[in-house]
Structures are given as C-alpha cells and as structure tokens.
Amino acid sequence: MPANLPAEAKAAWLKVMEAKTPEEKLRAMEEFLSAVPKHKGTEKLIKHIRRRMAELRRELQERREKARAVRGGGGARLYVAKEGDVQVAVVGPPMSGKTALLRCLTNTHLEPDELPFSTVEPIPSMFVEDGVYVQLVKTPSLVLDQSSDLNTVTLATVRNADAVMLVVDANNNATLLHRIIQFFEDEGIYLTPPTNYVKIERKGLGGVQIVGSGKIVGGTLSDVKKLLHEYGIYHAVVHIEGVVSLDEVEEALYLDKMYKPTIVIMSKVDLYQVNREVEEFFTKAGVKYYKTDLRVCNLDRRRLLEDILQATGRIRVFTKPVHSKWYVEKPIVVKAGSTVGDVAAMIHSSLAETFKYAIVWRRDQYPNWPKRVGRDYVLSDNDVVEIHA
Secondary structure (H helix, E strand, C coil), X not given: CCCCCXXXXXXXXXXXXXXXXXXXXXXXXXXXXHHCCCCHHHHHHHHHHHHHHHHHHHHHHHHHHHHCCCCCCCCCCCCCCCCCCEEEEEECCCCCCHHHHHHHHCCCCCCCCCCCCCCCCCEEEEEEECCEEEEEEECCCCCCCCCCHHHHHHHHHHHHCCEEEEEEECCCXXXXXXXXHHHHHHCCXXXXXXXXXXXXXECCCCCEEEECCCEEECCCHHHHHHHHHHCCCCCEEEEEECEEEHHHHHHHHHCCCEEXXXXXXXECCCCCCCCHHHHHHHHHHCCEEEECCCCCXXXXXXXXXXXXXXXXXEEXXXXXXXXXXXCCCCCEEEECCCEHHHHHHHHCHHHHHCCCEEEEEEHHHCCCCCEXXXXXXXXXXXXXXXXXX
C-alpha cells in the first residue's frame, strides 16, 4: 500500500476512523477515495476500501430488511451471529468438500451444490463434542480469479469468526494454496501465523508507544510518531512483530490486520494422493491439517475439538455444585489464563462478590486429589471447580 498520500486523503481517513455508524463510515470512505490519487501504487488500497464499502452497504441493507421483517431476495447475509462456545468459518475453493464436512460433523441435511458457486450466503450448523458447541459456518466458495460479491460475504464471515477451517481436496497443489493464503493476506487476514505484523490501537492518553518483539527498518519511534501525527493520531499503541517498514506501519492504518487460527481439512484422500509439497507447506507454516475421506466421515472428532480449542486459546472448565457428587457434564468454555474468580463472575456476579474459596480437581483424576484454591488460581483445560461462597 502507498506511503505519502496527500494531506487531504490523510484527513479524510481520520474521519473514517472516527466514524461511529456504518452510514458515517461509508460516507467518510467515499470522501477518502475521492482524495486518493489513482495510480499503480494505490491499486491495492483502492481495491481494499471498495470491498470494505461493499460490506458496509450489505450490512446496511440487512438492517433495513430486518427492520421490515422481510428476508429473501434482498441479498446475502454478510455473517452469522455467534452461537455456542466457538465460531469457525468453513472456507475453500468450489467442490472441495465444505458441505461434506458439515454433514460429517453436524446433524445438517445440507446437500452439496449441484453447480459451483451456488452458495451465496453463510450457512450455520453446530458441531457438538464433549459438551462443547462449535458453530461451523459454511461460506460461499472462494473466487480467486476475479472480484466477486461472494468474496465479500466470505471475508466478512471470516472476520467475524474465531477461527477458520480451510477445506481443500488432496488433488490441490501448493500453488493454489499459496494463492488462497495470499488472497486473505491482501485483505489483512492471516491464516498462518504472521512473521511480520503491525497493529495500531488508538488510545485516549499516553502518547505513541511501540510494543512487541519486532523492530522497524529504516525508521525510529520519532518517525512513527511523525507519521501518526500526520493522520491526527497522537495517542496509540503500535504492536510490532518481526521486521517491518514505515510503509507497513502506515498500511496498518488502512488495513485492520488480524490472525485467524486455521485448521486444514484435506478431503478426497480416497481419490487422490496428497501432494507432498502441500503437506510440507502447512507443516512449515505451523498449521495443523487432517487427511480424510469425508464420505465415510473418518475424522477424529475429539482430536479436532482439542485442536480448535488450542488454536483459539480456549479451555474447558467443568463446574461442580457444592452439594452434588458429580460435576456438570457441559463445560464452561473460557479463555486460557482465566482464574477461578473469572469463572465465578461468569456464573453469577453475586458468586464472585461473596467468594470464599474453591476446590479444584483434574477431570481425569476426579474425585481424587482435590485442591483448595483462591480466586486468583489460574485454571487449566479440563479442571473441575467447586466454588464456595
């Protein structure tokens, strides 16, 4: 993306960042685009802003439809409201096995598309394992060769989700996978752990600070401050990982970059031999993958759940009522690092306020080896907690 945009464009982008409603943001983006010079250096920026504007227009259209309580024929939903414990977007090229995956893991009776690109809006279903509810949302197939409204729906769904399942068939080569990864990265979405990463959080006070283990090449903190001041930003935390340039810091102002932990499902292994380059690509990128024949649904459901929880940084905590001999089979799914006090507050605010102590067991050792702990005790996956208040 470009550096050295004219002052008029930078002032217009400040209005975009300060917009409170989709309507205000859309108007501000239109004003911003009119101030951006059109040349090769701005092509990526203009493409990204236009796609974000398309998402906003669809969002506004959905709101109008809901207000009239009318659905159908008015355009596709951008994303599905989160339900359950974790939401995972299911993405992939056409005919890769997305529907087969949902049929394998959930109770959906969805039929595969007879024609490629028949799915035009996200379709939710629920994968339940060990009491954990994982909402799987099938997205429209990726259109990699041209601009498409289907991509707008897919991108919005992915941004809203906690993680991604990328479904590819065993016959796909590494070139296609690189194109898919690059497609998302061009829109600020990383499906593999990013090595060079910048995220800017605006603050009310504190000036401009740089945090993280990364560094800026060809620039200093003073240069970053000067750059942000040109956009009217005087208080911000700049998160940097890896080695980045000032241009990449500026790009982070326009492109809200995010990492979506991804699990790859390689389907149709009964028909094709998996390309070794593909396996090496995902192994090197640190992405977990499954090789499966979805027709017979031979996925290890428990292992898949464990990988989803680990990828999204979540743990299962099982609660035990004080006067019960056994714990509740449905766990509470919380962020890793959560404490007994956090869980007490999730159950009920009064429980946190009157908290005295808790008894914790390991699930695989229950009812042996209980441990008495305080509210600041950090819980682990599969802990059983009995809270006394």
